[in-house]
Amino acid sequence: MMPRSVSGAGTASRAAGERLVAHVLLACTAVAVVALAAVLAVLVREAGLFFADVSPWRFLSEITWAPAAAEPRFGVLPLLVGTVQIAAGAAVFALPAGLMTAVYLDQYAGGRTARLLSGVTALMAGVPTVVYGLFALHFVTPALRVLWPGIEAFNALSACMVVGLMILPTVVVLSREALESVPAPLLDAGLALGAPKGRVVTRVLLPAASGGVLAAVLIAMARAVGETMIVTLAAGNESRLTWSPFEGLQTLTAFLTELGMGDAATGTREFQAFFAVGAVLFVGTYGIHMAGRMLVSRSVGRTGS
């Protein structure tokens, strides 16, 4: 960069301009902090009002969730279990496949194959989740029905598979970063000792990258827990406790979309229930995400030193 020529303005007016810019930037920061604090404040306030009415113990121990019923029941377990089921199912589909693809990209793929595969991964990462939801409901579910005719129109299996597809790029990209940070001499030493390549991958590469890979898994899981459109479209929106992947269920996120379809008035307990569920979801994903980020910074710091 060529330095710009010093303008002819006097020092006094330049100092005033400097102060103005600093104030404008400070104002930007203040607006941003207020906006983000408002998000937290609204969640805490409404959830607080809810828990003043309904004890957290009842919230966590009852097994029926029917906030809009004539006799409302506020047992969050069906939603919580549904969320865990979807995330675990998605993990089954996405984690092994994603990690193996990352190893392939890092260790086996040639330059052109690697570029093609990373391009496809980047494209997949940019697909809005509502589009994946459409795919789940109108392609995956009918395809599953060919295999299992008894499967319900809304079912957890289809949602798990497509949420897995949705988090796959996250797993691939983040684990590949972790694998790339492993120093090459470590692997060369293994190969030089005569270990077969596959053994070097499982005994040297993966253990050395385990911190970063775990972080990738956590961040992908936070996304699966927070996924809304795929589960709303594919798994339906009826809360129930079920272990069958062929039946529909409701997750925390899917319940939240009901706020836009119903007309819960501000100040009612039904309205506040949405924020109680939102607070649970917030705490869960915030925690998982923070743990993941801490692992990333730790593993980066370790290989950097």
Added chain:
Amino acid sequence: MTRPPSRRDPVGTACRVAAIALLVVFLVFTAYLGYTASQVVNIDFLREASSGVAVSAGIGPALAGTIWLLLLTAVLALPIGIGTAIYLEEYAPRTRVTAVIESVAANLAGIPSVIYGIVGLALFVRALGMGPSILAGGCTLAVLALPVVIVSSRTAIRGVPEGLRLAAYGLGATRWQVVRNQILPAAGPGILAGCCAAFTRTAGAAAPLLVLGTATFMSFAPQTPAHPLTSLPTQIFAWATRSQEEFAALAAGAALLLLLLLLAMNLVGALVVRRLNGASR
């Protein structure tokens, strides 16, 4: 390091199979979308309003709604987000407060977008009386995009070599001169890439808008931000929930258009990033 897997390398074979499976699934996904969409996409589809009658339905209003939402997010979130990043990195003293702001912003970028929806409903639609309008949607999406813009801009600014700053200060440059002439040109590509990521998140967001309450049958394109909220992603959702095949085809058509819009946006972004990178070298 790039030898093909030998026959005696089961790990390599398994990894290769996983990579091929990923490609196959992607091909199936694009083939499904392309085939289904090909049944409805024509020029009328782009112009017509959505309708309860599948044959005459189009996505004009939804497309206009998404463009409005992107404009509002750009006006609201980008200047505030980038300004915040500059202030925190170049002006504010490093204290515990700035560390907390940074950590909270980074984690807020990772929470589900539907949470921004319920907060937006309580705050913008109800408390501030905006109703389920495009303005309320734009404000909600701006708050959603804000952490992403702040975090990526800070990362880009932090990546500027310290020597550049010190040299400029050493020559007597003022703080703003350093930011304007050194930091922003050097960090520009990174900041822009972050803005593209934020835009992709905004344009594809369905869940938060669904919570605000969206109009799914709109007979004319929105002219002002006070118009009822409509957007491509929520229109896709509305059509996807109908069981008739015709509506699934409409949803696929709208989805294809949304994907092309995102792709075009990111390609332009990538080209500008490349040009900026070339110019600063």
